[in-house]
Amino acid sequence: MNRRNFLKQSNKLAIGAIVTGLNAKAIITSPELMVPSDSIITSIKEVHKDVFLPSLYRSPLASVRKKLKLVQRHVGYGNFNILSFDDMLFIGRNYSKIGKFSKLELEFIESIFYYDPSVHGFYGDRITLSITEKIYKKALYKVPHSGHYVYRGKTLDAYNHMKKDIGDSIILTSGVRSVVKQLKLFVDKLYSVKANLSLASRSIAPPAFTYHSIGDFDIGKKGFGYANFTSRFALTDEFFRMKKLTYIDMRYTVNNKDGVRYEPWHIKTV
Numbered sequence: 256m257n258r259r260n261f262l263k264q265s266n267k268l269a270i271g272a273i274v275t276g277l278n279a280k281a282i283i284t285s286p287e288l289m290v291p292s293d294s295i296i297t298s299i300k301e302v303h304k305d306v307f308l309p310s311l312y313r314s315p316l317a318s319v320r321k322k323l324k325l326v327q328r329h330v331g332y333g334n335f336n337i338l339s340f341d342d343m344l345f346i347g348r349n350y351s352k353i354g355k356f357s358k359l360e361l362e363f364i365e366s367i368f369y370y371d372p373s374v375h376g377f378y379g380d381r382i383t384l385s386i387t388e389k390i391y392k393k394a395l396y397k398v399p400h401s402g403h404y405v406y407r408g409k410t411l412d413a414y415n416h417m418k419k420d421i422g423d424s425i426i427l428t429s430g431v432r433s434v435v436k437q438l439k440l441f442v443d444k445l446y447s448v449k450a451n452l453s454l455a456s457r458s459i460a461p462p463a464f465t466y467h468s469i470g471d472f473d474i475g476k477k478g479f480g481y482a483n484f485t486s487r488f489a490l491t492d493e494f495f496r497m498k499k500l501t502y503i504d505m506r507y508t509v510n511n512k513d514g515v516r517y518e519p520w521h522i523k524t525v
């Protein structure tokens with residue numbers, strides 16, 4: 256069987272596995288929610304039970320995380336932002352320090368790409384239909400000193416316009432992201448929250464669900480570091496100036512319909 260047929264077939268199995276896993280109560284619910292059900296507070300909490308990754312995928316979660324880190328180190332931060340799935344597989348296969356992605360690792364990756372995250376409270380639109388989708392460098396502009404890319408045309412124009420209107424204290428903190436880049440962000444987050452899918456998807460969209468793949472970008476304040484990805488960004492002068500620009504829209508407002516946290520730094524471009 257060639258790889259594409261294998262992928263097609265394993266997609267079905269993988270999605271089945273994850274959905275069945277979720278439906279069949281194979282999921283582990285948050286232990287702190289396991290409290291006696293004799294108070295109103297308890298019943299409110301029970302409505303919001305978090306959904307966890309099925310136990311079958313715990314070990315590939317850890318091993319895929321390690322491999323993605325090695326692949327990123329191998330190609331460099333900038334190139335990794337736009338690396339395709341096929342190139343990721345190629346690199347794994349050809350560099351013994353990384354190693355070929357195993358059948359179970361691929362099944363896990365495909366599940367996380369093709370499943371329906373509304374089962375755990377993420378209601379964003381599916382943006383990327385195929386896991387093998389490629390991003391062409393020709394369509395992109397690499398923003399100097401950022402390690403990130405934006406699409407030429409409308410997105411680059413908006414970014415340049417913002418720079419002009421707000422000033423050089425704004426920086427691009429994340430631009431175009433391939434399936435592999437979004438996979439890495441999601442896997443890292445999922446690992447850090449102990450496989451809690453509900454919690455992970457509040458701050459990072461699952462790999463097929465990010466608007467970064469088609470044009471959205473994140474901006475921040477120079478020297479503000481990690482705080483650029485917290486609600487503290489909304490208190491900066493840069494944000495106030497940005498809010499006044501009529502051509503700029505925020506994707507994830509407070510209580511957005513997608514179930515994503517408030518992200519004042521995320522610029523909607525499409």
Ligand SMILES: [Zn+2]
Nearest residue numbers: 429472473521
């Ligand atoms: Zn963003």
